[in-house]
Amino acid sequence: LSTVLRLMNLKAKYGWSYKSFIELLELLKLMLPKDNTLPDRHYEAKKVLYPMGLQYKKIHACPNDCILYRKEFESLRKCPRCGLSRYKVKDDGRSSDEDVVDKGPPAKVLWYLPIIPRFKRLFANATDAMNLTWHADNRKCDGMLRHPVDSPQWKKIDGLFPHFGSEARNLRLGLASDGMNPFGNLSTNHSSWSVLLSIYNLSPWLCMKRKYVILCMMIAGPKQSGNDIDVYL
Structure with missing residues (x-):
């Protein structure tokens, strides 16, 4: 494991392609003793990591960011608001925006990475669990604004929800989102949006570390969601 x-x-760190990664797995498997259990395929490697909570969920979305096809909309084939098809319509010159396809690749996808299992893993580590209560146990209290916990907004939330504020281990999260082009310079019109969470319970020198910045959603392009990003949140 x-x-x-x-x-x-x-x-992930060095951007290896699937082909190069598979060839590396095959080489390592040949170098190890005959009865080794190292997977030799990328799919098999992902199956090994699945019990750790590193899975993801694909949720279909309306191309115009009207709805997510979940809960009461899960069985629909077109958007109840704008009427666009849930699935991609072939561009053969005869199709229109009103055409509806019953199956095929989705027109737009939200990739959701569950956050609860990752929070549980943080608290399962003694060092991380101690860091997550830094704002209550170790910060300097001198009346200066040194950490988000010193802000009026933090104190207001504690006043509105005293049961939540009384437990130092309850997580206070900051949300950030920005567009990116996964194809580099090959397609300048494509924009996918990542949604990141930062944990404000941590000390200022840890909360922006890569280890503690959590990718929770990836909104597929090709166009930006703009103000309609609320649908995904």
Whole structure:
């Protein structure tokens, strides 16, 4: 498990392609003793990591960001607000925006990465669990604004929800989002939006560390959501 996890971290860190990663797995498997259990396919490696809570969910979305196809909209084939098809319509010159397709690739997808399992893993680590209560146990209290906990907004939330504010381990999260082009310079018109969470319970020198910034959603393009991003939140 630890070997597969480190290999997957290296793949993500250095942007290895699937083909190069598979060839590396095959080479390592040949170098190890005959009865080793190292996976030799990327899919098999992901299956090893699945119990750790690193799974994701694909949720179909309206191309105009009207709705997510979940809960009461899960069985629909077109958007009840704008009427666009849930699935991609072939552009053969005869199709129109009013055409509806019953199956096929979705017109737009939200990739949701569950956050609760990752929070549980943080608290399962003794060092991280101690860091998550830094704002209550170790910060300097001198009346200066040194941390978000010193802000009027933090204190107002504690006043409105005293049961929540009385427990130092309850997480205070900051949300940020920005567009990115996953295709580099190959397609300047494509814009996918990542949604990130930062944990304000941590000390100022830790809360923006890569380890503690959590990717919770990726909103597929090709166009930006703009103010309609509220649908995904």
